Structures are given as structure tokens and as C-alpha cells.
Amino acid sequence: MTYERTDAGRGTLISNNSYACWLQYKKIANVAYEKKVKLFLETVVAAESSTVMETALEELQAAVSKMTGVHLEKSAEPPANHGIVLSTAAHFHQEEIIGRHVLAGLGADGYVIRSLATDRKKLLYLVGKTDKGVLYAVFHLLRLLQTEQPLEQVNIVENPRNPLRMINQWDNLDGTIERGYAGKSIFFENNKITANITRIKDYARLLSSVGINAISINNVNVFEAATKLITKQLLPDVAAVADIFRAYGITLFLSINYASPIQLGTLPTADPLDERVQQWWKEKASEIYRYIPDFGGFLVKADSEHRPGPFTYGRDHAEGANVLAEALKPYGGVVIWRCFVYNCLQDWRDRSTDRAKAAYDNFKPLDGEFLDNVILQVKNGPMDFQVREPVSPLLGAMKQTNQVLEFQIAQEYTGQQIDLCYLVPQWKEVLDFDTYAKGEGTTVKSIVSGSVYGFSHSGIAAVSNIGNDVNWTGNTLAQANLYGYGRLIWNPELAAEEIAEEWIVSTFGNEPLVTAMIREMLMESWSIYENYTAPLGIGWMVNPGHHYGPNVDGYEYAVWGTYHFADCHGIGVDRTTGSGTGYVSQYFSPNKEMYESLENCPEELLLFFHHVPYTHTLKSGETVIQHIYNTHFKGAAQVAWLIDKWRELEGKIDQERYENVLDRLQRQLKNAVEWRDIINTYFYRKSGIADEQNRTIY
Numbered sequence: 001m002t003y004e005r006t007d008a009g010r011g012t013l014i015s016n017n018s019y020a021c022w023l024q025y026k027k028i029a030n031v032a033y034e035k036k037v038k039l040f041l042e043t044v045v046a047a048e049s050s051t052v053m054e055t056a057l058e059e060l061q062a063a064v065s066k067m068t069g070v071h072l073e074k075s076a077e078p079p080a081n082h083g084i085v086l087s088t089a090a091h092f093h094q095e096e097i098i099g100r101h102v103l104a105g106l107g108a109d110g111y112v113i114r115s116l117a118t119d120r121k122k123l124l125y126l127v128g129k130t131d132k133g134v135l136y137a138v139f140h141l142l143r144l145l146q147t148e149q150p151l152e153q154v155n156i157v158e159n160p161r162n163p164l165r166m167i168n169q170w171d172n173l174d175g176t177i178e179r180g181y182a183g184k185s186i187f188f189e190n191n192k193i194t195a196n197i198t199r200i201k202d203y204a205r206l207l208s209s210v211g212i213n214a215i216s217i218n219n220v221n222v223f224e225a226a227t228k229l230i231t232k233q234l235l236p237d238v239a240a241v242a243d244i245f246r247a248y249g250i251t252l253f254l255s256i257n258y259a260s261p262i263q264l265g266t267l268p269t270a271d272p273l274d275e276r277v278q279q280w281w282k283e284k285a286s287e288i289y290r291y292i293p294d295f296g297g298f299l300v301k302a303d304s305e306h307r308p309g310p311f312t313y314g315r316d317h318a319e320g321a322n323v324l325a326e327a328l329k330p331y332g333g334v335v336i337w338r339c340f341v342y343n344c345l346q347d348w349r350d351r352s353t354d355r356a357k358a359a360y361d362n363f364k365p366l367d368g369e370f371l372d373n374v375i376l377q378v379k380n381g382p383m384d385f386q387v388r389e390p391v392s393p394l395l396g397a398m399k400q401t402n403q404v405l406e407f408q409i410a411q412e413y414t415g416q417q418i419d420l421c422y423l424v425p426q427w428k429e430v431l432d433f434d435t436y437a438k439g440e441g442t443t444v445k446s447i448v449s450g451s452v453y454g455f456s457h458s459g460i461a462a463v464s465n466i467g468n469d470v471n472w473t474g475n476t477l478a479q480a481n482l483y484g485y486g487r488l489i490w491n492p493e494l495a496a497e498e499i500a501e502e503w504i505v506s507t508f509g510n511e512p513l514v515t516a517m518i519r520e521m522l523m524e525s526w527s528i529y530e531n532y533t534a535p536l537g538i539g540w541m542v543n544p545g546h547h548y549g550p551n552v553d554g555y556e557y558a559v560w561g562t563y564h565f566a567d568c569h570g571i572g573v574d575r576t577t578g579s580g581t582g583y584v585s586q587y588f589s590p591n592k593e594m595y596e597s598l599e600n601c602p603e604e605l606l607l608f609f610h611h612v613p614y615t616h617t618l619k620s621g622e623t624v625i626q627h628i629y630n631t632h633f634k635g636a637a638q639v640a641w642l643i644d645k646w647r648e649l650e651g652k653i654d655q656e657r658y659e660n661v662l663d664r665l666q667r668q669l670k671n672a673v674e675w676r677d678i679i680n681t682y683f684y685r686k687s688g689i690a691d692e693q694n695r696t697i698y
Contacts, residue, residue: 017657018470019202019471019472022209026066028145037068037151040151041083043083044079044086045075046087048091052132052246056138082121083123085127088128088129089128094125098127103129107160109159109213110129112127112137112158115151117153135249146506147502148510158490158491163449163459165490166460167464169187172188173191175188175190179408179412181418183467183469186200187218201244204250210482212250214252216336219255220255230288253298254295255300261280271310273315277323282327285327285333293331295333298324300337302320304340316369317337318370320337321335322374341363354573356583357382357582357586364394366398377405381430388604394586396444404448405459407427407463407485408463415548417475420528421526424488425496428492432444437452437588460489487499500519508653514649530631531638532634532639535628535632536627538564540563544556570614571611572607572612578596629680629683633676642668677697
């Protein structure tokens with residue numbers, strides 16, 4: 001992975017550090033450690049040949065050369081005393097080294113890394129259930145080398161928890177990215193697929209290194225130009241992109257427009273029960289698979305935010321999804337149907353109307369009606385990727401329907417990759433949440449892994465945060481979210497701190513002060529962002545359209561007081577069954593009762609579930625209004641603290657990345673101060689209650 005250019009107008013050379021992300025593979029500085037690992041690096045043998053196996057070999061040879069200076073010779077014979085063996089389980093003929101039961105226990109993408117180290121022998125065995133497993137094992141080994149882990153006693157067995165580990169690009173064919181905060185698309189420009197396939201390959205490397213195995217490359221809001229991705233005009237180029245990802249074990253999907261039969265000028269209708277439409281999709285699927293034999297399938301957003309869907313014809317979501325599933329089924333393809341469905345034009349002032357209820361109300365009655373190659377994609381919360389919201393009650397509620405969980409790596413409502421917000425702790429809270437769907441212990445992570453209900457398809461997807469900026473993510477520290485997403489969905493038991501440290505060391509090297517400082521900054525960042533933005537789970541309050549910065553009543557799908565219902569007496573949305581919208585009834589007991597109760601509701605979600613007076617006292621002894629004042633002053637001060645921490649690293653990080661992050665932190669401080677002043681002023685004027693500490697509120 002290389003990327004060097006001269007910055008226009010400044011004449012400064014952009015280094016490879018920003019572009020390489022966590023695949024730096026710098027020369028190992030620890031001489032003693034390098035001497036030990038070199039004993040394992042004499043030859044490498046690949047027990048079989050395939051495109052993915054060749055990728056694994058290339059990645060291993062290139063990285064070892066960079067880190068140690070050793071050219072790892074490829075051998076046709078197993079190494080006698082020093083070297084590495086790459087093999088699938090089916091072609092591994094030394095079962096006694098690893099154990100037949102261990103190999104038998106490997107899942108489709110699982111692998112084993114085992115060392116055999118004596119005075120005379122230094123051997124490493126990387127054995128995968130498939131060639132994909134071997135590739136993942138290679139990246140794991142390289143991570144061990146980057147973080148300077150000893151190889152003498154390595155005995156690692158890995159199986160990913162989630163079968164589908166997916167990235168959703170929101171890239172448009174004209175090169176723009178919806179909710180893109182790191183430049184333009186790396187896939188599209190001028191309404192066609194880009195010629196820069198090297199960058200696409202480098203992205204595939206990044207994704208594969210953390211275990212991602214599927215990607216949809218275009219925006220779920222599929223407008224007319226992008227509809228052509230499934231035509232002969234563009235399918236050859238799409239197939240070329242699929243070839244790149246295939247070499248890294250990643251399956252390609254496409255987002256489709258439900259009205260494609262109309263938009264492509266073939267039919268006057270897209271009614272899923274019309275035989276002409278059913279035949280059209282079957283022929284279209286056949287055409288796509290001629291170009292891409294291992295095509296993953298379709299990602300669909302329908303009947304939400306002005307996108308077409310089956311509702312137009314009086315059909316339900318199951319009828320809409322099944323016509324696509326029937327077309328894809330002969331080829332092994334699947335339909336991923338997003339559950340982000342609500343009426344964005346409804347009058348939110350009607351307290352019986354509640355956007356939070358929409359996904360459950362639309363899909364729960366259809367449980368069991370979807371074909372087995374349909375997967376419902378459910379956002380982690382009932383609203384829209386807020387800094388704090390409860391777990392969607394739809395997760396686990398449909399026992400006969402495949403589900404995947406949807407996260408957003410792109411920080412649409414969490415700072416847009418200007419403000420620092422490490423999202424792995426938030427995602428872990430979601431995954432660890434006990435739904436009680438099948439009794440105590442029915443966590444979200446167990447549901448989406450497929451283990452609870454035996455789903456035929458399951459896993460996790462997330463909206464990507466990359467663009468064509470040199471460092472991929474705008475803010476260099478936002479790379480931690482992309483890395484962390486892949487590592488967490490592979491193994492949800494990993495600690496957020498552990499993932500952060502892995503990323504820091506792989507990205508910036510083994511300097512202890514750098515590791516400690518950045519780890520602390522990352523781990524504090526989510527709570528800091530929450531402090532100066534949305535109090536106690538109320539959410540939103542953002543500028544219309546672009547969603548960055550405060551605007552208390554400004555969200556574009558809002559009418560007066562939509563998402564906070566603040567008046568001179570109190571604040572919050574009553575979602576109880578006793579006096580509110582009834583949203584809490586969608587949860588299983590005892591969560592239902594917990595959220596219903598003002599006393600037992602988690603305070604970080606208090607205003608999401610309850611409307612309370614400003615004088616309501618929290619467990620801390622603060623009133624709600626004082627909590628709003630205190631957290632917003634605290635959050636802005638904490639951003640200043642982040643800047644101070646980062647300044648301590650000057651000279652310990654290359655200047656390019658140091659300045660990139662410093663610039664973002666300074667912009668974050670401006671944003672935090674604006675949030676502090678606007679939110680505090682708004683609620684001071686609304687409530688008429690002064691700050692107990694007599695700080696300046698305008």
C-alpha cells in the first residue's frame with residue numbers, strides 16, 4: 001500500500017503513513033525481538049493454489065520484507081526446521097501438530113495459528129478451514145509481529161462470531177458520498193466506475209485485514225444514474241471491482257432501486273405480484289450472475305424517505321422482498337432488506353405518532369413471511385444512529401426471520417469525523433444488551449450471530465466512513481472506528497481498550513507514551529461528545545440537512561418540539577404505555593417494565609422514555625436542568641483537555657498526522673463551545689431556571 005503526492009500549492013510531500021492506516025509494517029525497531037522472529041522466517045510453503053491463497057502469500061511476503069528485511073522464499077516442500085506453512089484443513093497432512101478435533105471445529109472462515117519451537121526448529125502453521133481462513137490467519141500473524149508478540153508459544157484458534165461481516169458504502173455514481181466526511185468516492189466518478197483500481201485494492205486489503213467479508217459499493221438511496229449498475233452498460237466494470245474484492249475474500253453486493261423495472265424503461269410497473277415484474281427480476285439476476293458468478297445479492301431501502309417500494313402497489317415488505325429473493329435463490333444470492341422505514345412526512349406533534357415505533361410496527365407482523373434468503377437489516381437503535389438511544393426492540397423480536405444488525409461507522413450524528421468519537425464502546429453496549437427475547441442471556445450479539453434462532457443468514461453490517469482523502473477517514477483517529485468495527489464483529493468479546501491499543505500500535509508504533517495517550521483520548525471521547533451535545537438520551541437537536549452543529553428545533557423531519565417536546569415546564573418524550581406513545585411495550589420483560597418506570601429507567605435514556613420537569617432530581621442529586629448546564633460546560637472543557645493531551649505527542653508522531661488531528665481537535669473545540677452556549681441558552685430561556693454555579697449563560 002503506497003500513496004505519495006505533492007500537496008498543491010505547498011510543495012510538501014504527503015507520506016505513506018496516513019494512507020497505510022494500520023497496515024504500516026514499519027521496520028521492527030526492537031532488535032532482540034526481530035532476531036527471535038527471523039528464526040521463523042526462512043521459507044514459506046503454500047499447500048495449494050487459489051486466488052485468495054496467492055493473496056495471502058503476497059501479503060505475508062511483502063509485510064515480512066518491510067518489517068524484517070527478510071525475503072521469505074516460497075518453497076514447494078514443507079520446511080524442515082525453519083519456516084511457515086499455509087494450508088487449508090483439507091490439504092493439511094500433519095494433523096497431529098494441531099489436532100484433528102481442532103481442525104474439525106473450524107467454521108467456514110476459521111483458522112489456527114500454531115508454532116512449533118525447539119532449539120532446532122522454529123515452525124509456524126497457519127491452517128484455515130478455507131483459503132479465506134488462511135488469509136485471515138496471515139493478517140493475524142502480521143498483527144502479532146506489529147505488536148511484537150512472542151511467536152514461540154503461539155496457539156491460536158479463531159472462528160468469527162458473525163457469518164456476515166459487511167460494509168455498506170453510501171457512494172453515488174457521480175462521485176459524491178451521502179454522509180461522506182473524508183472526500184469523494186473511491187469507486188465512482190463522472191457516473192461511471194473509477195479507473196483507480198489500485199486504491200480499491202488497497203481498501204480491500206484494509207477490510208480483509210480485520211475480517212470483513214462482504215461489501216455493497218453504492219448508496220442505498222439509489223437514484224436514476226446508479227440504477228444502471230445492473231445493466232450491460234456498467235456490469236463489466238462492476239465485475240472488475242468484484243474481481244478485486246474476491247481476491248481478498250470479500251463478496252460484492254449492490255444496492256438497487258425497487259422501481260428498476262420502470263426506471264430502466266422496460267415495464268410500466270414494479271408491482272411485486274405482477275408476473276411481468278417477477279420475470280424481469282429473474283432475467284436481471286441471470287444477467288448479473290453471468291458477469292459476477294459469486295455475486296452476493298441486493299441491498300434494498302424501500303418505502304422510506306421518498307424511496308419507492310411495494311407500498312406503492314398495496315403490497316407489504318415480505319411480498320416486496322420475496323420477488324427479489326426468488327430471482328436470486330438459484331444462484332445462492334440473498335436480499336438484505338433495510339428496516340429503516342417510517343413516514344418522514346407525518347405530524348410528529350401528535351403524541352400517538354412515534355418514529356421509534358415504526359420499524360417494529362412495520363416488520364414484526366410479517367415474521368415468518370419472508371423467504372429464507374431474505375435478511376432484515378435492523379439499525380442498532382429505533383431512531384437513527386444517535387449518540388445515545390436504546391437498542392431497537394425489533395432485534396430478537398422476529399424469531400422466524402433472518403436478521404443482521406446495522407451500525408454506522410460514518411459519524412453522521414457523532415461529529416462527522418471532525419470531532420473525536422471512538423464508537424467501539426457504544427457498539428459493545430449494543431451487542432451486550434440483554435433483550436430477554438428467549439429468556440435471560442438473549443443478548444443482541446447472540447441473536448445476530450444466528451445462534452439463538454438458528455438463522456440461515458445473520459451477522460452485522462455498517463455504513464462506511466471512508467473516502468478519497470489521503471488518510472481515508474478525514475480525521476486520522478477516525479481510522480480506529482473502521483478498524484474497531486471489523487475486529488469487534490469478528491469477536492464481540494474483545495474489550496474496547498484492547499481493540500484501541502491494537503490499532504494504535506499498528507498505526508503509530510510501539511512508543512508507550514503515544515499508546516497510553518491516544519488510548520485514553522479514544523476511550524473518553526464518546527462520553528465527551530455526549531456531554532456537550534444531547535443530554536440524557538434526547539438526541540437530534542442538529543442543523544437541518546448536514547447534521548453538524550446545534551439547532552435545537554432544527555432537524556429537517558421535525559415539526560415544533562418534535563424530538564424533545566421541551567416547554568416551560570419540562571422536557572422529554574413520554575413513550576410509556578400508561579400515558580405516552582406506548583413504545584416501551586415493544587420490549588420484552590423485564591426491559592419493558594424498566595423503561596416504563598421513571599425510577600428504574602437508566603438515566604442516560606431518561607428523556608428518551610419520559611417527559612419530566614426541569615426540577616426532576618437525578619440520582620447524582622442534580623436536577624435535570626442543572627445536569628444540562630453542567631455536562632455542556634464539562635464537555636467543552638474536556639475537548640480543551642483533548643487538545644492538551646494531543647499536544648504532548650508533538651514530535652513523537654510524524655508531523656502530517658499530528659497536524660491533521662490537531663486541526664480536527666481545534667475545530668471540535670469550536671463546535672463544543674457552540675453546542676454548550678446554544679443548548680444552555682435555549683434551556684435557560686425555556687425553563688427560566690438559573691445555573692447554580694452562576695456561569696455565563698446568555
